[in-house]
Amino acid sequence: MDVARQALDRMQQVLPQEGFIPLHEPTFGGAETELLIKCVESTFVSSVGAYVDEFERRLAEFTGAARAVAVVNGTAALQVALDVCGVERGDEVLMPALTFVATANAASYLGAVPHFVDSEEHTFGVDPVRLREHLVSAAEVRDGVCLNRSTGRPIRALVPVHVFGHPCDVEALAEVCDDYSITLVEDAAESLGSWRDGTHTGRFGRCSAVSFNGNKIITTGGGGAVLTNDEALADRIRHLTTTAKVPHKWEYRHDAAGYNFRMPNINAALGCAQMDQLEGFIAAKRTLAERYAQAFDGLDGVRFVTEPAGCRSNYWLNAVLLEGDAVATREAILETTNAAGYMTRPAWQLMHRLPMYEACPRMELPVAERLEAGVINLPSGAGL
Numbered sequence: 293m294d295v296a297r298q299a300l301d302r303m304q305q306v307l308p309q310e311g312f313i314p315l316h317e318p319t320f321g322g323a324e325t326e327l328l329i330k331c332v333e334s335t336f337v338s339s340v341g342a343y344v345d346e347f348e349r350r351l352a353e354f355t356g357a358a359r360a361v362a363v364v365n366g367t368a369a370l371q372v373a374l375d376v377c378g379v380e381r382g383d384e385v386l387m388p389a390l391t392f393v394a395t396a397n398a399a400s401y402l403g404a405v406p407h408f409v410d411s412e413e414h415t416f417g418v419d420p421v422r423l424r425e426h427l428v429s430a431a432e433v434r435d436g437v438c439l440n441r442s443t444g445r446p447i448r449a450l451v452p453v454h455v456f457g458h459p460c461d462v463e464a465l466a467e468v469c470d471d472y473s474i475t476l477v478e479d480a481a482e483s484l485g486s487w488r489d490g491t492h493t494g495r496f497g498r499c500s501a502v503s504f505n506g507n508k509i510i511t512t513g514g515g516g517a518v519l520t521n522d523e524a525l526a527d528r529i530r531h532l533t534t535t536a537k538v539p540h541k542w543e544y545r546h547d548a549a550g551y552n553f554r555m556p557n558i559n560a561a562l563g564c565a566q567m568d569q570l571e572g573f574i575a576a577k578r579t580l581a582e583r584y585a586q587a588f589d590g591l592d593g594v595r596f597v598t599e600p601a602g603c604r605s606n607y608w609l610n611a612v613l614l615e616g617d618a619v620a621t622r623e624a625i626l627e628t629t630n631a632a633g634y635m636t637r638p639a640w641q642l643m644h645r646l647p648m649y650e651a652c653p654r655m656e657l658p659v660a661e662r663l664e665a666g667v668i669n670l671p672s673g674a675g676l
């Protein structure tokens with residue numbers, strides 16, 4: 293039997309065999325309908341309301357962050373996070389080449405330039421050792437500002453990504469940032485419910501961004517949040533995302549070119565109902581990952597991707613990594629599994645291959661290239 297047939301066979305041991313199985317569909321098994329109706333009846337459906345406050349409070353409680361500020365989506369969360377951390381037009385922002393395009397877009401909206409760095413095989417996140425080597429040769433700190441020697445631009449921030457929900461080596465990355473006067477802003481869009489050494493992802497940086505898009509572990513339809521331990525920073529984010537309106541009984545006063553980024557109450561109502569089920573979703577997804585791990589065990593050239601040592605992952609998106617000769621069978625596996633009704637997908641195209649980011653600075657990316665060529669994502673919804 294060829295590798296593609298065998299991969300399908302292993303998936304059939306885990307997944308239902310009738311109908312189409314999407315990559316990640318939302319699960320609405322709680323009070324979603326009830327809270328949405330209550331929200332409509334209250335007339336507070338827009339950018340203020342009790343559900344927003346409750347959702348933010350529960351996010352902070354769950355993650356252990358001092359504050360959560362709910363916004364319209366994860367991309368907006370990243371953009372405002374970078375903005376309040378001082379990223380400006382003409383700055384560079386370090387980030388993995390292996391990420392969803394939103395990471396690069398968020399920096400780009402601020403007029404900053406993405407600077408792509410390589411990934412690491414065990415976490416799929418930014419490699420701290422190779423990042424440090426890259427900075428030793430490509431950057432220098434002058435007057436407390438890290439400068440790219442060849443472009444002359446400030447390297448202001450690093451945005452590591454917890455890819456597929458697996459925590460990256462963020463503690464080591466934080467040390468590199470300290471040594472180079474670079475601000476750490478985590479892209480935790482995929483990693484709500486993932487911990488490293490007992491600390492929730494998104495709590496290692498100055499702030500972090502979470503997403504509640506329809507395909508994430510919990511959804512608000514569309515939505516995101518910024519997490520931070522800095523109260524003053526959280527107040528600033530809240531202010532900026534509500535058009536920077538200065539409180540006044542009736543006057544329209546704004547003290548900055550702010551954003552209309554606050555999460556509507558109707559989305560937060562959905563979010564509150566989803567928060568009730570988050571622990572259950574994590575448990576279900578971890579069980580599904582265990583079953584995949586068993587099913588793929590011993591299949592030559594196909595390694596099921598597991599959580600890094602010392603971490604507890606939400607297994608947001610399950611993946612296998614093809615190795616050796618099996619890499620050449622990626623298209624065949626995608627063909628065979630999709631034809632059988634199982635939605636499988638390759639990893640994202642690396643950022644420096646996209647037309648709008650191809651001229652951006654970058655280091656050598658051998659690991660990201662290998663992962664790009666070998667990753668296949670598997671159906672991962674909590675309902676499976």
Ligand SMILES: *Cc1c(COP(=O)(O)O)cnc(C)c1O
Nearest residue numbers: 365366367392394395481503505
């Ligand atoms: C989903 C995602 C985002 C963006 O979130 P949206 O809510 O879709 O804007 C950013 N980064 C990564 C890595 C993501 O997976």
